[in-house]
Amino acid sequence: MPELYPLHLLNKKPNFYGFSGLDRSAHIRQDEGWLKILEKQGNAKVVFSWRSQSMVNLDKPGEPYATILALNVVSEIVNKADNVVFLGEKSGIAYLGIDLSSIEEDRLDELIPSVGVFTDLRQVGPLLERFEGSLLAYNRALLFWHQKNKFCGSCGAVTRVTKAGHQINCSNTSCGQLFFPRTDPAVIMLVHDGERALLGRQQMWKPGMYSTLAGFLEPGETLEEAVAREVWEEANIDIADVRYHSSQPWPFPGSIMLGFYAEAKSTFIRRNDNEVEDVQWFDVNQLRNFASYGKSLPRLDSIARRLIEDWLETKV
Numbered sequence: 236m237p238e239l240y241p242l243h244l245l246n247k248k249p250n251f252y253g254f255s256g257l258d259r260s261a262h263i264r265q266d267e268g269w270l271k272i273l274e275k276q277g278n279a280k281v282v283f284s285w286r287s288q289s290m291v292n293l294d295k296p297g298e299p300y301a302t303i304l305a306l307n308v309v310s311e312i313v314n315k316a317d318n319v320v321f322l323g324e325k326s327g328i329a330y331l332g333i334d335l336s337s338i339e340e341d342r343l344d345e346l347i348p349s350v351g352v353f354t355d356l357r358q359v360g361p362l363l364e365r366f367e368g369s370l371l372a373y374n375r376a377l378l379f380w381h382q383k384n385k386f387c388g389s390c391g392a393v394t395r396v397t398k399a400g401h402q403i404n405c406s407n408t409s410c411g412q413l414f415f416p417r418t419d420p421a422v423i424m425l426v427h428d429g430e431r432a433l434l435g436r437q438q439m440w441k442p443g444m445y446s447t448l449a450g451f452l453e454p455g456e457t458l459e460e461a462v463a464r465e466v467w468e469e470a471n472i473d474i475a476d477v478r479y480h481s482s483q484p485w486p487f488p489g490s491i492m493l494g495f496y497a498e499a500k501s502t503f504i505r506r507n508d509n510e511v512e513d514v515q516w517f518d519v520n521q522l523r524n525f526a527s528y529g530k531s532l533p534r535l536d537s538i539a540r541r542l543i544e545d546w547l548e549t550k551v
């Protein structure tokens with residue numbers, strides 16, 4: 236890939252957890268001996284995952300960074316890992332992900348150098364350097380998929396990891412089912428009536444936080460229909476003019492968020508299901524001074540925040 240970050244694909248700033256500029260180098264996955272080859276080349280580095288938590292160095296308050304170690308200093312860990320996957324290459328370095336989920340928590344310290352702590356990526360994501368955030372997000376999503384596919388969904392036999400972690404094969408030769416990494420598409424949309432934005436909140440969120448409406452795409456639906464359905468279910472509002480904004484990998488645990496704007500054709504809110512606790516219209520002034528109303532916007536690393544901020548920027 237010619238550029239460190241492929242920002243020419245966008246006409247706006249990139250969302251968190253994507254646009255890493257990582258070359259996925261799919262040719263490396265083809266060789267069953269890929270790990271030995273990379274060990275020999277000596278240019279590989281690894282990131283660590285344990286039960287969907289990522290290893291991060293938290294020594295400097297407010298300045299976390301991903302724990303990334305050279306492959307050739309962690310060969311003992313590789314031998315004890317549940318799984319080792321190839322993520323891709325960047326600037327001449329090959330990046331691998333190591334899953335240690337089967338190791339009991341009190342044994343981790345013996346196995347791994349004390350150069351970080353296993354942390355939920357959501358706790359540190361906005362503070363990480365963008366490439367590191369994207370790398371850990373990718374690794375988290377891929378290893379979560381592995382954790383959920385240890386047995387064949389067709390016949391129940393144990394599965395075998397192939398293609399450097401990018402394919403899983405059923406070990407039962409009479410079945411032979413192949414599985415590929417899964418990403419669940421979800422739509423997320425800022426609905427507006429020109430002057431106000433429609434935001435909602437879920438009961439489990441921190442008090443006062445409101446965000447754009449969202450939901451998973453269902454089989455047989457277009458993205459536009461999913462946007463309209465979710466807005467109808469959550470607010471009983473009719474919409475038109477669904478426009479794509481941008482997308483974001485969201486590995487909590489394995490989604491891609493597809494961001495849209497849409498125009499409201501009606502404004503009276505009535506909730507049709509209990510997915511959201513509250514839905515309200517907020518005008519530009521309210522949103523710009525949200526804290527003074529005892530409310531907060533969604534997290535900095537979310538596409539929901541981008542949708543709201545980009546919409547506010549269009550309002551002078």
Ligand SMILES: [Zn+2]
Nearest residue numbers: 387390405410
């Ligand atoms: Zn099978």
